[in-house]
Amino acid sequence: MTELISLWLDNNKLSGTIPGSLGNCSNLEELYLNDNQLVGNMPVSLNNLEFLSDVDVSSNGLDGEIVLGLGDCKKLSSLVLSYNRFDGEIPTGLGNCTSLKDFAAVNNSLTGQIPSSLGLLSTLSLLYLSGNSLSGRIPPEIGNCSSLEELQLYENQLEGVIPREFGMLQSLRILLLYSNRLSGEFPAVIWTVSTLQSVIIYRNNLSGELPTEITELRELNIILLYENQFSGAIPQGLGFNSSLKNLDFTSNKFIGEIPPNLCFGKQLRFLNLGLNQLHGRMPSDIGSCSTLRRLILRHNSLTGFIPEFTKSSSLSFFDVSGNSINGTIPSSLGNCTSLSTINFSKNNLTGLIPEDLGNLVRLQVLNLSFNNLQGSLPPQISKCAKLYSLDVGFNTMNGSIPADIRNLTNLSVLILGQNQFTGEIPDIFSELNRLWELQLGGNLLGGGIPTSLGQLRNLHYALNLSNNNLTGPLPWELENLVMLERLDVSRNNLTGTLAVLQELHSLLEVNVSYNLFGGPIPDTLLKFLNSSPFSFLGNRGLCFSCQSGNDLTCSENKGLSPCTQLSSELKKGVNRVMIVSIAVGSFLLCVIVCIVLSCKFLPFKSAEDQEYDIARLGSSIQLENVMEATDGLDERFIIGRGAHGTVYKVALGPDKLYAVKKLDFENSKGASASMVTELQTVGKIRHRNLLKVKDFWFKKDYGLILYKYMQNGSLHDILHEIVPALVIKWEVRYRIALGIAQGLEYLHHDCDPFIVHRDIKPKNILLDSEMEPHISDFGIAKLMDQSSASADSVSVVGTIGYVAPETAFTTIWGKESDVYSYGVVLLELLTRKQALSSSFPEGMDIVSWACFNWDMSKTIEVIVDSGLMEVFESTEMREVIEVFLLALRCTARKPTERPTMRDVVKHLVDVKARAGSNRAGV
Numbered sequence: 001m002t003e004l005i006s007l008w009l010d011n012n013k014l015s016g017t018i019p020g021s022l023g024n025c026s027n028l029e030e031l032y033l034n035d036n037q038l039v040g041n042m043p044v045s046l047n048n049l050e051f052l053s054d055v056d057v058s059s060n061g062l063d064g065e066i067v068l069g070l071g072d073c074k075k076l077s078s079l080v081l082s083y084n085r086f087d088g089e090i091p092t093g094l095g096n097c098t099s100l101k102d103f104a105a106v107n108n109s110l111t112g113q114i115p116s117s118l119g120l121l122s123t124l125s126l127l128y129l130s131g132n133s134l135s136g137r138i139p140p141e142i143g144n145c146s147s148l149e150e151l152q153l154y155e156n157q158l159e160g161v162i163p164r165e166f167g168m169l170q171s172l173r174i175l176l177l178y179s180n181r182l183s184g185e186f187p188a189v190i191w192t193v194s195t196l197q198s199v200i201i202y203r204n205n206l207s208g209e210l211p212t213e214i215t216e217l218r219e220l221n222i223i224l225l226y227e228n229q230f231s232g233a234i235p236q237g238l239g240f241n242s243s244l245k246n247l248d249f250t251s252n253k254f255i256g257e258i259p260p261n262l263c264f265g266k267q268l269r270f271l272n273l274g275l276n277q278l279h280g281r282m283p284s285d286i287g288s289c290s291t292l293r294r295l296i297l298r299h300n301s302l303t304g305f306i307p308e309f310t311k312s313s314s315l316s317f318f319d320v321s322g323n324s325i326n327g328t329i330p331s332s333l334g335n336c337t338s339l340s341t342i343n344f345s346k347n348n349l350t351g352l353i354p355e356d357l358g359n360l361v362r363l364q365v366l367n368l369s370f371n372n373l374q375g376s377l378p379p380q381i382s383k384c385a386k387l388y389s390l391d392v393g394f395n396t397m398n399g400s401i402p403a404d405i406r407n408l409t410n411l412s413v414l415i416l417g418q419n420q421f422t423g424e425i426p427d428i429f430s431e432l433n434r435l436w437e438l439q440l441g442g443n444l445l446g447g448g449i450p451t452s453l454g455q456l457r458n459l460h461y462a463l464n465l466s467n468n469n470l471t472g473p474l475p476w477e478l479e480n481l482v483m484l485e486r487l488d489v490s491r492n493n494l495t496g497t498l499a500v501l502q503e504l505h506s507l508l509e510v511n512v513s514y515n516l517f518g519g520p521i522p523d524t525l526l527k528f529l530n531s532s533p534f535s536f537l538g539n540r541g542l543c544f545s546c547q548s549g550n551d552l553t554c555s556e557n558k559g560l561s562p563c564t565q566l567s568s569e570l571k572k573g574v575n576r577v578m579i580v581s582i583a584v585g586s587f588l589l590c591v592i593v594c595i596v597l598s599c600k601f602l603p604f605k606s607a608e609d610q611e612y613d614i615a616r617l618g619s620s621i622q623l624e625n626v627m628e629a630t631d632g633l634d635e636r637f638i639i640g641r642g643a644h645g646t647v648y649k650v651a652l653g654p655d656k657l658y659a660v661k662k663l664d665f666e667n668s669k670g671a672s673a674s675m676v677t678e679l680q681t682v683g684k685i686r687h688r689n690l691l692k693v694k695d696f697w698f699k700k701d702y703g704l705i706l707y708k709y710m711q712n713g714s715l716h717d718i719l720h721e722i723v724p725a726l727v728i729k730w731e732v733r734y735r736i737a738l739g740i741a742q743g744l745e746y747l748h749h750d751c752d753p754f755i756v757h758r759d760i761k762p763k764n765i766l767l768d769s770e771m772e773p774h775i776s777d778f779g780i781a782k783l784m785d786q787s788s789a790s791a792d793s794v795s796v797v798g799t800i801g802y803v804a805p806e807t808a809f810t811t812i813w814g815k816e817s818d819v820y821s822y823g824v825v826l827l828e829l830l831t832r833k834q835a836l837s838s839s840f841p842e843g844m845d846i847v848s849w850a851c852f853n854w855d856m857s858k859t860i861e862v863i864v865d866s867g868l869m870e871v872f873e874s875t876e877m878r879e880v881i882e883v884f885l886l887a888l889r890c891t892a893r894k895p896t897e898r899p900t901m902r903d904v905v906k907h908l909v910d911v912k913a914r915a916g917s918n919r920a921g922v
Contacts, residue, residue, distance in 0.1 A: 004028055010056070011035040018057070020045045027051055034058040034080065037841045042067050056080040058104070061843045066091055066105070073097040082106035082128065083852060089113075090129070095120040106152070107131035107855050114153075119144040130154040130176065131855055138182075140165040150174040154200070157181060162206070166190050178202045178224070186230070191217065198222040202248070210235055219243055226250035226272070233257075234273075239264045248272040250296070258282065258297070263289035274298040274319070282307055282320070287332070290314060298322050298343070306344070308332045319343040321367070326350065329368075334359040341365040345391070349373060353392070358383040369393040369415065376400070377416070382407040391415040393439060398422065401440075406431035412909070417464060418442035425465075430455045436909055441466035441488060448472035449494075454480045457688070460742070461909060462486040466511065469493060474500045482506060482688055483742065490514055490535075498522055498542075506687070506750065514538030520545055520563045529560075536560060623697055625652050626660055626706065633662060640714070640763075649709060657709035658694065662702055689743030691766060691776040707776070711769040715825070716762035719832050727867060730876045732771050733829050737883060738908045739773040740765055744822060745901040748815050758813050760821035761802045761835075762828055801835030801845055805893050816895035822904070823847070823890025830884055832865035847891045850884075860884060882911045 004025045014036035022028070023045020031046075034056040041064035046052065055068060058080045065088035068079055076097040086108040094100065095117025101124060110132040118124070119141025125148060134156040142151070143165025150173060151166075159181040166172070167189030175190070178200050185208035186201070192213050202224045209232030214220070221243040231253040238244070239261030247262070250272050257280035262268055268289060274296045281304030286295065290312040299322035306325060309315070313336045326348040333342075334356025340363060349371040357366070358380025366384070369391045376399030377392065387408050393415040400423035401416060408414075411432050417439040424447035425440060435456050441464040449470060453463070454477020463481065466488040473496030474489070481487075483506055490511040497519035498512060510528055518541025521529070528535050529544060536542055543563035629650050630637045639659065640647040650658040695706040712718060715736065718726060740760075747755040757764075757775065764777045804820035807813055824835050827846045840849045853863050860881050868880075886907055892898050899907070 006030040008032045009036070014038055017041075018043055018062075022046060023048045025049065029075075030054045032056045033060070036060050038062055039843065040064070047073070051075055053077040053099070058082040058084070059841075060084055061841060062086060064088070066110075073100075075099055078102040080104045081108065083855075084108055086110060090115055090118075090134075092117045094118060097121065098123070100124055101147075102126040104128035105132070107852070110134055113137070114139055114142075114158075116141040118142060121145055123147050125171075126150045128152045130156065132156055134158060136160075138163055138177075142166070143168045145169065147171055149195075152176040154178045154180065159183070161185070162187055162190075162201075164189055167192060169193060171195055173197045173219070176200045177204070180204055182206055188213070193217075194219070196220050197243075200224040202226045202228065204228055207231065209233075210238075212237065214238060215240060221245040221267070222247075224248045225252060228252055230254060234259055234278075236260070238262065244268055246270045249276065251275040254278060256280075258302075261285065263292060266291055268292055270294045272296040273300070276300055278302060280304070282325075284308075287313065293317065293338075295319070306330055306333070306349075309335050311335045314338050316362075317341045320347070321345040323347050328352070329354055329357075329373075331356045333357065337361065339363055340386075343367040344371065346370040351375075353378055353381075353397075355380040357381060360384055361386070363387055364410075365389045367391040368395070371395050373397055377402055377405075377421075379404040381405070384408070386410055388434070389413040392419070394418040396420055400424075401426055401445075403428055408432065409434070411435055412458075413437045415439040416443070420444055422446075424448075425450050425470075427452045429453050432456065434458055437461040439464045441468065443468055445470060449475055449478075449489075451475045451477045454478050456481065457483070459484050462488070464488040465492070466490040467492075471495070474498070476500050479503050485509065487511070498525065501525060506746070509535075511535045512539065517542050519543070521560075622695055622706070623704070626650055626658075626704065630660070633660075650706070657711075658706055659709045661705045661707075663705065687743060687746045689739045689773055689775060690746065691774040708768075710766035710774060712767035712771060714763050715765040715767060715773065715829070718767060719762060719828060720834060725832075725867060728865075730868060730880060733868070734879070734883070734908075734911075736765075736767070736771065736773045737826055737829055738905070740775060740822065740825065741901060741904045741908055743773070743775040744818055745905045748818065748901045754815070756813055756815055757818050757821075759799055759802075760818055760825060761799050762825055765825070804895070806895055814895065815900065816898050819890050819898045819901060819904070820895075822901070823887045823898075826883065826887035826890065830864050830868070830880065830887065832867065851888065854884075854888070879911055883908070886911075 005027055006029060008030070010032045014033065016038065017040035018033065018038055020043035023043060026049065028049050029051050030053065038057070038060040039062065042057065042062060044067050046068055053075050054077055056078070061084065063085040066081065066086055068076070073096060077099050078101060080102065082104045083106065086105065087110065089112035090110060092115040094103065095115065098121065100121050103124065104126065106128050112134065113136035114129065114134060116139035118127070119139060122145065124145045127148060130152045135158065137160035138153065138158055140163035143163055148169050149171050152174065154176045157180065161184035162177065162182060164187040167187060170193060172193050173195050174197060182204040183206065186206045188208065188211045191211055194217065196217050197219050198221065200222060205228065207229040210230070212235050215235050215237035222245060224246065226248045227250065229252065230249065233256030234249070234254055236259045239259045244262065245267050246269060248270065254276040256278065258273060258278060260283045262271060262283065263285050269291055270293060272294065275298065278300040279302060282297065282302060284307045286292065287307035287309040292315055294317040295315060296317070296319045298319045302320065302323040302325055304325065305327035306329060308330050309332045315336045316338045318339060318341065321343045324347065328351035329344065329349060331354040334354065337359060339360050342363065342365065345367045350373065352375040353368065353373060355378045358378065361384065363384040364386050366387060367389065373392065373395040375397060377397060379402040382402070382404035385407065388410045389412060390408065391413065397419040398421060401421055403426045406428035409431055412434050414435060415437070418441070421443040423445065425445055427450035429450065429452040433455060436458050438456065438459060439462060445468040447470065449465065449472065454475055457480055459481050460483045463484055470492040472494065474494065479500050481504060484504055485506055486509040487507060488511040490513040492515050494515040494517060496517065498517055498521060499519070502522040502524055505524055510525060513535055514537065517539040521536065521542060521544045526544060543561050545563050627633070629652055630648050633648055637648040638646055639649045647659050647661050650660050652658060691707050693705055693707055697704045718728065744757065744760070747757060759777060764775060766774045766776050768774065802821040802824045804817040807817050824846060827850050828835060831846065831850065833846055835846045837846065850863055860877065863884065864880060886904065890898055890904065
């Protein structure tokens, strides 16, 4: 093999290790093994190849320390080690490779400092070391690499100052140092390097001012400085840079005015100057900048008017919230037909909302709150069919709420509160069934509460009808709002009782004060008497029960009176009758059922075996019906098997389809008692995204759990089993993701003590006829004692591929483990790949595969399900990216870096409004 000069085996699905015998190929010059599935260390024998010039082993599973560069490497020109698992430090011997032009070791596990010996490489053109754990200071000797064109050190733990010596790099084009711990002033001399094209240094603690020399950089097209401490004025000549495309200075301390000619070069696409201290007017030429897509100037001190816009505008995102802009909203904004987001909130805008906004057929978010807008809400807004967030709260708008708003069927947020709207609340809400927040408080609305509000089954965050002139009772249909967390109907003239609120277990806040309500406060609301007693004031007819068990006594003064109680004698008589009846009835029922079950299911059991315990008995008639409908649980009725039992389909009537799970714990001593405890707990849970147990029966060796049959099977079936694969639109996937999150949020935050599921996976997520998800299988869920010191739980290990790293070799589980499993499910939902797939390189699961592809490309197209891309609307792309990034947060290796499920739900319900807010170029 001494004649071998070039070995090109890239992208050949090679596995195993790199053979040490390659060191015998003494004439080898080129070695390309990239994009395979190789593992293990790189053989030290490669250092013997004195003619070796080009090496690329990127995108494998190689580990260990870097060995190339330790020997005679005078001819080594290109060394590419990216996307592996190399660890240890960068060898100082690389400084001896005096011919080295390209050195790339992106996304490995390298530690230690960047060796100063790299400064000896005068021919070095590309240095890529991002995505590692490198620490310490950037060596100033790098400034001696006179041929260096691209320097990428982002996403490490580098600290200290950026060396002034970088100003000596007169060929430098790309400087990427973002997401480190760098501090001090950014050297002004770097802005004199005429070849600069991209300077991306965000998320550090850098300071300093921008010198006027920056205006002379004709090649500069990207400047991302956000989340630093830069100050001073933005040079007014910056707009004359004919190449400028992306400028993001958010979250700094810039002052002065916005340069007037930023769009001079007709290439500017993204302009983000939010969260600074800028003042003055918006440049008038912004409205004629045909290339500008995103304009974010929020939270400054800008004044003046919103500029006029031409029909050539391609603006898609416009946020000037939190300024002091005045005047009216220009009708010419209707020319910007690409707009998906408008946020003009917290300014001093006056006048009417222009009817021309109805031309914005792609508009998804319209926020005009906290201004001085007047007049009615134009019915033309109903033409914006994609609108999912409409907020005009805290203005002085008047007139009636237009019935045409029913056409906005994608609305998730509708905020019309704190205005002067009159008339009745239109009975249109059966059309707006995606609403999760409805704010109509603080107006002049009269009449009754429309019954159609009860059809808003997705209403989750808030329903606010306070401070109006509403009359009549609370409609019974409101009992359907089982997800509602915040209800405010205070300061109206409402009558009747609060009985309709009895089943709203999800409420976190409630305010019914200053109405004409009467009768007892429902048991589910009594907890608010202690936490927020003001919520019930001003209702003379309201009373509360002071019986034992309510944590209230008749002597306490909550501004309410205790309810009149039954006479003690009557109560005692009733109690005696009830006790005797229950005791006798229970005894007879148990005897009858035991006899029936013994005869029907255990005809050949010994006397000893017949002494089994029925720990909890459902309806014996129902049990007989189940057994008869399945021919005694015959195999032909099986629809699924899992780690915890077998599932059978049960038809108890034309429209009565159920599923029954048989749990076999014959070999698990005491399992039935444990299951009963858990099922009794689950039986108390009422949440639309948790599978409701209809009935259950437990015997010594097995148990049966009955629940409603889900027509669409499991999420696993929908994603992976149906052939040909179903087309699942983004909106459906989003609702599934949100529903699962809300179910877990309820278990983690609203149950007391809280519950950890421990086996979240697509097979345990069932989908009903409307594709609404229901989390199933609480057979291994254990109640968590919040009073314990550790707040951990002991249980069996979950399913491989969904198990969090910290629980892979232990039985200790916490809420964070569920969050990790949820993140894996979220990735499956987006990619349509299973958690463990043969399509991944060896050693990779869906989490590492997703991270790898995102880090390498920063494009969602190569990650998400190709079928999803085909049915995507362009405006949904940002939503998908947001949810994908959320999945990466949920699957962070460190539990402390993962969000809570409450945070996840908040992120998801806000994701549509936030989808366009991520900065371009990141």
